[in-house]
Amino acid sequence: MSTKIPGDKLAQFRNAAIYSSLDRKDQSSLEELASNRRLSVQQLRQVLEIARDLQMWGIGPISSWIEELPPADPREGKRQAVKTVDTLVSRWEEERRRGPEYTGNAPVYGASPRSIMESTAPATILGSCPVASEKTRCCNLQTLDAVINCGFGCTYCTIQSFYDQGRIYLHSDLGRRLRELHLDPEGIYHIGTGQSSDSLMWGNRENLLADLFDFARRNPNVILELKTKSDNISWLLENSPPPNVLVTWSLNSEQMIRWEERGTAPLEKRLDAAARTALAGYLVGFHFHPMVPHDNWRESYAAVFSRLLSDFDPSRVAMTSFGTLTFIKPVIRAIRERGQATQVLRMPLTETAGKYSYPEDTKVDLFRFGYESLAAWHEKVFFYLCMEPAGLWEPVFGFSYPDNTSFEEAMKLSYRSKILSPRF
Numbered sequence: 001m002s003t004k005i006p007g008d009k010l011a012q013f014r015n016a017a018i019y020s021s022l023d024r025k026d027q028s029s030l031e032e033l034a035s036n037r038r039l040s041v042q043q044l045r046q047v048l049e050i051a052r053d054l055q056m057w058g059i060g061p062i063s064s065w066i067e068e069l070p071p072a073d074p075r076e077g078k079r080q081a082v083k084t085v086d087t088l089v090s091r092w093e094e095e096r097r098r099g100p101e102y103t104g105n106a107p108v109y110g111a112s113p114r115s116i117m118e119s120t121a122p123a124t125i126l127g128s129c130p131v132a133s134e135k136t137r138c139c140n141l142q143t144l145d146a147v148i149n150c151g152f153g154c155t156y157c158t159i160q161s162f163y164d165q166g167r168i169y170l171h172s173d174l175g176r177r178l179r180e181l182h183l184d185p186e187g188i189y190h191i192g193t194g195q196s197s198d199s200l201m202w203g204n205r206e207n208l209l210a211d212l213f214d215f216a217r218r219n220p221n222v223i224l225e226l227k228t229k230s231d232n233i234s235w236l237l238e239n240s241p242p243p244n245v246l247v248t249w250s251l252n253s254e255q256m257i258r259w260e261e262r263g264t265a266p267l268e269k270r271l272d273a274a275a276r277t278a279l280a281g282y283l284v285g286f287h288f289h290p291m292v293p294h295d296n297w298r299e300s301y302a303a304v305f306s307r308l309l310s311d312f313d314p315s316r317v318a319m320t321s322f323g324t325l326t327f328i329k330p331v332i333r334a335i336r337e338r339g340q341a342t343q344v345l346r347m348p349l350t351e352t353a354g355k356y357s358y359p360e361d362t363k364v365d366l367f368r369f370g371y372e373s374l375a376a377w378h379e380k381v382f383f384y385l386c387m388e389p390a391g392l393w394e395p396v397f398g399f400s401y402p403d404n405t406s407f408e409e410a411m412k413l414s415y416r417s418k419i420l421s422p423r424f
Helices: 007-015 017-021 024-036 041-057 062-067 078-098 174-179 205-218 234-238 254-260 267-279 297-311 329-338 360-373 390-397 404-419
Strands: 115-119 126-128 142-144 167-171 189-192 222-228 245-251 283-291 317-324 350-352 355-357 382-385
Touching: 017 041, 017 329, 024 041, 024 062, 041 062, 041 078, 041 329, 062 078, 167 174, 167 205, 174 205, 189 404, 205 222, 205 245, 222 404, 234 267, 245 267, 245 317, 254 297, 267 283, 267 297, 283 297, 283 360, 283 404, 297 360, 317 360, 317 404, 360 390, 382 390, 382 404
Parallel strands: 115 167, 142 189, 189 222, 222 245, 245 283, 283 317, 317 382
Antiparallel strands: 126 142, 350 355
8 A cells, every 4th residue: 555645634534434444445445546646635525535435335445446547646736636636526527317216125224322311401402493593494493402413324314413322311300490481471382392302202101292292281382393203202102281282293204214313213103103193183294394306205205195184184194394404514424434325415505504405496397396296185184394495485376475484473373273273
């Protein structure tokens, strides 16, 4: 193996977490490439990220791509480094445009192991949505951190960049904290518990759901949303629901759930749990977030939309939302550092307001397909886009809200009308 790379540069290269996870052939190919073509540290880092992506996507190794490059020409100097990296980047971007391909058997992963801790810290548990942005149309959801950190292992999860991944915190004094919250009795609040953790996977551990139900009953002006990817509904079915509690499921295509939402309930179990919960008198809802254009995505999502139309009475469905993958740099870095088999970064990343997502025409294609597939619910269920630019509403829904406040008020009015309507 060549060792012409300057010592400090070679040290940075070899100490990178991604580098150490590659096999010996890939490591040798990368070091030889960097040496013979005089790649800079930044260029080395970029090629290393490409190597990791190919590894996660299952289409590598990077050594095979390097072998197909034209022979090195030392007379070209730095220009050769630029041409080399440009060639690799161009091929990598072509693969990203191809998008996820979920063929064969999905990798077998459970939820990531984490320690369950009790928290008595005096931190405020009620706040604003952690991913809210002035650049997107936002419903101004308030978030209740009843549990801190998630026990599931979704590959695209943004929570992974906010919390210590080794620990999950359940409040030992949640009931007291909820009783001490000061809410305006004249205001209407939409509060969700599914932003810092899954709302149902813990059941009633530490009296979690009982405390939340008590909070909802004492505050009828609160719309309390429990959002989940689980099928853990036994406690819900054993207890009468406060009318202002909504139970919503994050749904996806069967391929996305099997490959990317690890440790969560399978699609069929989520749908069954939602149907049983609705029949027990709860209002339910559905979030298709993230929708992802993978192989056969139209057929896969159409099957889910068809199930909703056949299995649910829209009078018991509060909302359906659409959204897609949106990353910040720390999450992209965390995905690559974990290095599990995943296709979520196999996408054309477009930067907008410091975040990375699909181009807008791809988003419109996804969301319009979902909305049109559920046409029978258009006048009966509240539809919205989650964390998406305001300019997408008109091409998807045929209308838009002038600002976040109008969106928030329309959502609350719709939810309240169903809360106050007889269920049976």
